[in-house]
Amino acid sequence: ASKDKTSTTSNGGTSGGTSASAATCQGKTGEKDTAKPLGSVGDPNGSGKKVGLVFDVGGRGDKSFNDSAYNGIEAAAKNMKVTIKTLEPDASGSNRAELMRGLATGGYTMIIGVGFAFADDMAKIAKDFPNTKFAIVDGVVKQPNTTGLLFAEEQGSFLVGAAAAQASKAKQVGFVGGVETALIKKFEAGYKAGVKQIDPNVKVDVKYLTPDGDFSGFKDPAKGETTAKGLYANGDDVVYHAAGLSGTGVFRAATAADRLAIGVDSNQYLQVPPAQQKCILTSMIKRVDVAVYTAVKAYLTGGLKGGTLMFDLKNGGIDFATQGGQIPDTKKLEDLKQQIIDGKITVPTT
């Protein structure tokens, strides 16, 4: 395999050129969504209680994080009869605190902030409104009335890492992070561990689009595409992205190079144009909708008592997608999943 690799790099890895030694796009296209709907018959009745949710910068329509949160709160409104209001901060995110404050003074007794960027602001506001319940996705706030909704992204990343290692013929895979934040590094850590689990000899190339503080890395598809192209040209045949909207560039690069890509947050197979579907190996699914829905439910049943709620493989908050049928050995992944659930494997977070 290593001989193959050198030949790939020395002829410069012509993009679009197929090489016998690399995984190519062989997936099926046109499959429908198979996710099951949120909620169950036993869910409590909120009888019109007011729940507010503030999105992360980027807002609705990102087909990822925010849309997923929206699905969760919408399902809560439908199944549990709560009154909901969703807001979106301005482009720089300078009015997160104001929006939460507005909801709190407007009689919203539960407020959800989507994204760790809410942490500092929420800490203050939770103190100002001690009788309101707060929840933060991806964050921890040390206030008795605030609950952190955390995900074991490393577990899901571990599994897609394993899938990548299985699929890689070149024994070389890549990772594209949007912004080098602590959160995205967790994805990286899990992914690397998953790869190593299958084959310690597989190399992982890691690229971040922008350093922490410059959040344009989550919304610059051109950067995403060029970077992914660079990875594919370097010989990587599977690339996992945790780069938000920049990920669309990664998928395009995968299609152009006829290699594989892994989606993130939701099942991205369902979001890309049909022509790109065959190149989506799998997606690391992070059920923000589940987290939001669960938090509302806990609130209604009086179970929202501060601290954190962890969403992981065990409770279905984290998962991986199988659509397109590209994963070489799904059974092995299910097996690994079970081992993680059983605590036999502990996935590192850094």
Next chain:
Amino acid sequence: MLLLAAPLLAVAVAVAASALVLLATGNSPSKVFWVMAVKGTKTEAVVSMLNRAGPYYISGVAVAIGFKMNLFNIGVEGQYRLAALLAAAAGAAVTLPAPLHVLVILLVAMATGALWAVIPGLLKATRGVSEVISTIMLNAVAGGVTALLLEQYLKAPQEQGGYTVGTRPIGASGRFPSLNAAIAHLGIHLPAANRLQAYIFVAVAVGVAYHLLVWRTRFGFDLRASGSNPSAAEASGVDAKRMIVAAMAISGAFAGLVGLSQVLSEAGRYTSDTVIGGLGFTGIAVALLGRNHPLGIALGALLWAFMDAVQTPLANEGLPKQITAIMQGLIVLSVVVAYEVVRRTAARREASELRRAMPAPEVVRA
């Protein structure tokens, strides 16, 4: 009178134009403007406006200093980011009596901003590199340097499960109190959750310093002369190169203060979320709106802050908050057009005055 009428007229034009946009897109302009006028003048919105106006103002002044001598400092963006990080880190590293602690933080910020801004100044003075290019490039580089410094040297140990990377918190002596208690003495009682930040005083101080420096000192005269007519300034004894470096340094020193408002008030530390991006570009718009005049910039900053602050009530009412950004653009354009009309009228008046002062020639009729 005309000078006051112009901005008012401009705002009216901007309102009318955005009303058309709203109508065309099936929204109700009356609802939007009603919310702006009523909710936008409620306490929360006013507090939010004032808190925002401070950084906008300082950024506007930083840009205006450059404009005063035809230097286009697009680099405020990078200057304040770097400065805020280093000042926050310095503030967390030391403990001093209250006023001194704050002073040290502000001075570190100013020094950092000045040093980062001197780079394009020196490049222009010694190598003729256009400051437009170099500040654009240095903005990007500042982002990288900030991330590097924070990541490698300055970040606080992370809490379990937290993802926010920031410096360690600044001690209480290094922070600005909220003004709520103070203005309660004036009979204005703000809800505890709406904190009016004392950083507005820094903005006022910057404005006063800007005015004195530019209009009352020899240095300011040299600066304005260089902006108005560089070759005449040089012939009058101004060292053009030193002036470029000095102007960039002062602009950068003010820019250094732009990002500290949240750091010293609410957050108490630097994180990439407390110090938001884009303030440098806002500063350009605000400086231009205010025609580089200390009070004009203040009006511009307040107007800008108002438009930003009403986004929250608009969003709360489910109205299209994006209209505020459109209005901001429209206001900038219509204000300058209105000023231009005023300028032409004034010039006409001046010319006729001049003519009247001259001896009138007799009219010869054929």
Next chain:
Amino acid sequence: MTDVATPAAGTAGAAATPPNPLERLRALPSWGRWLLYLAAGTLLLSVAKQISGVAPLTASNTFRSALELSLPIGLAGLGGLWSERAGVVNIGLEGMMVLGTWFGAWGGIHFGPWQGVLIGVLGGAAGGLLHAVATVTFGVDHIISGVAINILAIGATNFLTTIAYDGATNSSPQIGREIGRVDLLPFLSGPLRTLGSQNRFFVSDLARLVLAWSTGISLLVVVAALLFPLTWWVLWRTPFGLRLRAVGEDPEAAESLGVRVYTLRYVAVIVSGALAGLGGVTLVYVFSGQFQAGQTNGRGYIGLAAMIFGNWRPGGLIAGAGLFGFMDSMQSQVDATAHAILLVAALLFAALAVRSILLRRPRSAAMLAAVAAVTYAWYATTDRVPKQLIPFFPHLTTLLVLVFAAQRLRPPAADGKIFRRER
């Protein structure tokens, strides 16, 4: 880069000093000179690859990405060139580019790819028209108008997004249909591919370069790339171009000869907007396949910088945008490649130092040599660069080249000055 570097000699000094080899270059037609520079650049990369063993330096993909990354920047810069050559400073390029991305995507979704391109270009042109109305008719300060347009464009596109794409606030759906791709050298591609896959010094690298720029290339890229020579031809060879440039140099003089200053400025600024809009369109069609807020990410400003870098000339602009695009393409590669950029930079500075020696600029040469040495030392003593800095290699290189390659910038004399017709 020639234009940046063109020595002030030529006129008076040339007679006094014996001719040097670089003087002879000036005898070449300008396209010949540019091909030569391209080859020299490739040679430099070949050498760097030979020393470092980092293959991606001259991989097809690198060249392709460099082309594609330079293009939006170059088009924005070309827009700036049109406008500023007519005397109107255009800091609103970023906003016009944003309009291009939005309308390009919208048109593509509703009507089809080429219609989308056209609509995107028209969107940019509308921004240009607004700038022209403000600056030419109302005599508004060019920078103010440009800044206002940047703000307006971002606000308007965000607003339009919420209206056009139910619920979404920041991005459009994927366009779906793509623009066709062509092979520019259909008969040569076979032999070139063979040559490119061999490992011959320079020759194979050159083959890959030609291949990357000629096969399977989007027609949009071809059309956009052709606009650069077209601009040069129009502005420097036709009566219209002469008039337009005259308006940027001395509008009073042009007016006194019956040249319609206002009309020409309108045309120039609208074309400028259209080109910036096309820059936005290429971002949509070549990269993301959809509109996304913030997608331009300052490329309009970089384009402006590239234009200044290029001394307000198309050739120089291509050099500036190309340098930036190439470095951007390099920094997107894996870390080993990013590290090899140091070597490329060192060689680049060394080459510039040699040029300075030939031009008898000892100070410049010494500084460049020093920079080259320091960069090389950095390369030789480390095996990676701080990853936070890698994304900024294009910016740093641009800056360093400007600092150390002595330049004589010459903006159009009336650039940014407000012209009022006497009546």
Next chain:
Amino acid sequence: MLPSAEPRAPGRAEVPAVELRHIVKRFPGVVANRDVNLAVQRGSIHAVIGENGAGKSTLMKMLYGMQRPDSGTILVDGAEVSFRSPNDAIAAGVGMVHQHFMLADNLTVLENVILGREPRRFGMIDRSAARRRIAELGATYGLPVAPDALVEDLGVGQRQRVEILKVLYRGARILILDEPTAVLVPQEVDELFANLSELKREGITIIFISHKLDEVLALADDITVIRAGTTVATADPRTATTRDLAELMVGSELPTPETRDSTVTTDVQVRVNGLTCRSAHGRPLLDDVSFTIHRGEIVGIAGVEGNGQTELIEALMGLRDPDAGTIELGGVDVTRWSTRRRREAGLGYVPEDRQRHGLLLDAPLWENEMLGHQSQPPNVKGPWIDGGGARQRTEEIVERFDVRTPNIDVTANALSGGNQQKLIIGRELMAEPQAMVAAHPTRGVDVGAQAAIWDQLRAARSTGLATLLVSADLQELIGLSDALLVVFEGRVVARLDPSTATPQQLGSYMTRGDARDAGPAA
């Protein structure tokens, strides 16, 4: 191209080439032309004279379609015309050379000439056709130019030639020349006049504006005098004297820059020794220049523009680092001093281009008064500006130097050129300098203001001021100076006594660096 074979009728019965009737033109607050009447005979040279601001240029711009009259009629060849743009005027055969050069510096001569009327070939500019046409015109009218030279590299004389070529290229039969000689030295003036006579022989009608009355008498066939926007008289050049003309123009006598008694002392105030400046390519711009100026002395520098005067001024003011040589001021070596320090040591400066180097056009008068003295009382107190002091000083200047302005808060660009110049002279002299560099102190200034400025320079001299006077006006140089130096290619080629020197002698040194035709040097 023209019916030039047809001889001009000696009588004046034929239709005038240009006739202006009852022209009125108002600007906001100003009536530039009121009821102007003017008739120009075909194939003649018609001079239009009048003091600054009389309305000459405005009138000509209307004839050239750049501005439109408020009322009145313009007739060209007897037919009424209504020009909406210069294009219309050009089409009617009118061409104009403007008072200020209308040339784009960064374009070539060829490009400047063909602009707006480009010969085309396949949609492109046909450069070879243009080159041929320019060469042809140059040969016909004795106006040789280098078509591919950049205009910025040309001297003023050459630029003037390009301007005239531009007009001829457009096939003009009526040629307007607005103060073409203001920047030319005598030899260039002679050359120009020879060209104009040639043009006249070819049947071209020339309208000529000048403040130099000798020239007008020497060249013109007819003279029209404009005062305060209206035509007040016509004069016959064969019978009129300059004195008559001046009286018609301003209603007063023509001043002369006659130096009365010498006030030169023996104290050396300025000593320049071996001053040398080289261009970036090592060409000497100033070559070993040495001279002294005593207290109470005016030393005049004569020379064709571009022979080192600018460099000399810049070096003296500290705006240019000399490559060799020293400059002493009051016995102190100031060669390495900054401009500011020299200014503070009492060096005054009247720059050659007042708007470019001497004024902040968009600043009020009192701030302009500070310019160049912004580090000295009464303008400052410590690091602070003293607005009160500056304003008071400005009021004094307005009073003493007769600056015509409504108040001192108007911006400098509200003043006419002559008044701007008086303000500059005033601020420099009021600062009581020890020495002064005065470059073209009366350029573009009308006769009245010129006389006032001369008086002030003489008054300052009598109180001990050492002045270096650089001027293109030989009359002024000879009249004002106590000693004259002629520069040629950066060297001082002659030192003359102004009481014996003649303009012809000066001119000869200026153009050739020696005095083959002139008498012995002093």
